[in-house]
Amino acid sequence: MERIKEDSFILVYRDRRRRWIVRPADTPRLHTHLGILDCKELVGKEFGTSAKTTLGDELLILRPTIEDMVMKFSRRTQVVYPKDLAMILLKCGIHSGSRVFEAGTGSGSATASMAYMAMPNGHVYSYDKNESFQAVAKKNLDRLGLSQFVTFKLKDAKEGIDERDLTAALLDLGDPWELVPNVRDCLEPSGMLAAVTPTTNQAERLVEEMKSRSFVMVETIEILMRNIEARAGMTRPANIMVGHTVYVTFGRKAV
């Protein structure tokens, strides 16, 4: 059983809206509107325990997942949401040893998720042409200890991709069709290209370009996720749901 250490990330949880991720080493006392939580006191205890604040409020102390961490990232850009990320990771088959290309880095949500799956033997090569966005992403990944599995490049991916024989590529930028020829060159045969686009006309243009460059099994999907409020005898869908994030297009490189 893993116990909480000084440098462990802990998820301090009250409810969906009131949650914090901290490390006892950096945040010995967590100040919240529910009172102060003594995080140092938690060192040596097991995850899943609860603790009281100075105002007597009880908070749960849980081990954060990569989803919890990514949703707490500092953001300077739009990010890929967990429902879409999960499918990208699965469809691209990203596992320890995978070598993945990404453009653009943005806030690093997808970068972190891919690095988490690709470590310890794989690597992510993440390009962005905006220095300030990439700096935020680097900080986000540094904090999680994931930067060692990522090479960040401050580069316009349209100028070329330096890596070869990559397992998969993820494009999250406005004109992904422009990058299809470069991505084709960097992928290993059968390698997967995934791209997210907010609008159908972007997806359409991308699909046409992929098909004309011998990508096969090309498909575009939209993932609709609806939360269910499950309560004995009165289970029903939540009133509010995220209407739209992106369309996700996949295709594999044929030789």
Ligand SMILES: C[S@@+](CC[C@H](N)C(=O)[O-])C[C@H]1O[C@@H](n2cnc3c(N)ncnc32)[C@H](O)[C@@H]1O
């Ligand atoms: C929507 S954000 C990516 C968000 C990221 N996927 C995430 O989950 O945090 C798009 C990024 O693409 C970058 N970008 C746009 N065109 C690019 C290009 N040709 N080469 C490299 N980066 C580019 C932008 O600077 C921006 O940071």
